[in-house]
Amino acid sequence: MTKLQTLPAASSDDAKAGKSGKGPRRRESRGSLAFSRSARIKGLVKHAILIIVGGVMIYPLLWMVVSSLRPNDLIFREPGLWLENLEMSNYTDGWSALTHPFGHYMVNSAIVVLGSILGNLISCSMAAYAFARLQFTGKKIFFGIMLLTIMLPFHVVIVPQYILFSQIGWVNTFWPLIVPKLLATDAFFVFLMVQFIRGIPKDLDEAARIDGAGHPRIFLRVILPLMVPALATTTIFTFIWTWNDFFGALIYLTDPDMFTVPVALRAFVDSQSATSWGSLFAMSIVSLLPVFLVFLFGQRFLIKGIATTGIK
């Protein structure tokens, strides 16, 4: 966990805040010796609060990990985190508890996730380029509509979408989960990328234009390479949201062969009524592991992405 502290972006914006004098750190460094002592006590109190709150928040997750390595009956009477010996049977039992080995569902999820990432990267970046760089009739209206669709509840379109996809025979295929991404329906990412492209100096486009490059070339050779951070943020968010997506999979995937991880877990809960929480926990942890890894290695993009789309 301490590795997180050294992530470059996470610490660099702290440094920036300090350097420009805008950071709050300067506020605290002022004052007399007596003041700094009370500031130190204040600091201690803060750390105490944060450690307690953070501990309470993380405890259930840690406990789930530990419990998945315990004999099943201990889950209902051992709230502590001490492990006497590693019990791997929950993992082996859970892995083969459903019709297919759990890996099968992870592969299904991976297919949907990869398709969605690819779809979002291509379609959203194209739309974002048009909105951020091109002049065209109806731009304002379309941009407004695009922003509105970010807030549109999924439920308003799900019934006809289901009818549409079932008529083309796409129920129990991955297409209903992937094709909408190829069509930039995750407008949130279009917006995120528009924001990012607006920050890229226009001189670069102009220079390329004078050299005779058309829009496809400018987009592919100038803009796309410069917007890698926005693409990374999109990739990571798409990964996490698609990996966790339950509602879409619940509706479109009813055949156990096609189950993604969330619906497989749900089938697991339903089939085992409180008898094998250990293996249920084990598979839950397996299902969270990819998200956790993405979080570990990609959190600077996540935090930047949230912060920038949240503020401006």
Next chain:
Amino acid sequence: MSAIGELSTMTRRKGPMTKEEKKANGRDNKAAYIFLLPWLIGLLAITVGPMMMSLYLSFTDYNLLQPPEWVGLDNFVRMFGDARLHNSLGVTFTYVLVGVPLQLAVALIIALVLDKGLRGLPFYRSIFYLPSLLGGSVAVAILWKQIFGTTGLVNQVLAMVGIEGPGWISDPNTALGSIILLHVWTFGSPMIIFLAGLRQIPTMYYEAAEVDGATTLQKFWRITLPMLSPIIFFNLVLQIIGSFQSFTQAFIVSGGNGGPSDSTMFFTLYLYQKGFGQFDMGYASAMAWFLLVIIGAFTAINFIASKYWVFYDD
């Protein structure tokens, strides 16, 4: 901006367009629509088309097998008399009106504590942020189901201090509370937005206030809160819209039936049961449009009210 850049923007704005420019503009139009093509197809086929279709279906009786039958306002009249629907509205409103303010308050408090250039900030931030990435998953909902069960973690801890807790998720009085708590648990992402917002407040305001002898509390009420209000507003709008649509947690914790005794029957859960359990697609469409109207109304109220409390610096 380079001279070339400035020149090109100038010529674009000033005077009537030359033939060549018109041509260039036309080319922009064509290029723009090509770049927008996937999005436009999606807008029509995946969003606007289905929206219109569901509006039509909401005036019909449709079960997927027979063709839709026009029934006028029947579905909406039915909604008026549907006690389970009224209950599900109550559950959803409680969830939104309790869960969202609570979550944002925690997010703001923690962001304030974190903001003061604390040591180990990135570490704390990661710890607090992690749950909001995991919170929407089925796995965490399963964990919640165990934790708040009769013999779950919470009651095991309570038993250590001699308290016999209820079966939180099997008791209709506390089941919704457990799910609200799960929502509060995911305060990390609004917290990140608050943190970024706090960074943007110029220090000179605080310094000036200090010279005038303002207390910490005064500085909070007079500087931090007004300066942060656009971001509080943004979080509020987004969280309300999102919370009205929550589904997974209630579905998994209640085993898909919104129990015990409909106490976790969210509006979306009821909609799912009607549409995809009973294939009452007309009624489900009417419900979906009702949900859209509710969310729209809440958002509109939010925007109107924002005139009275959101402060814009420039």
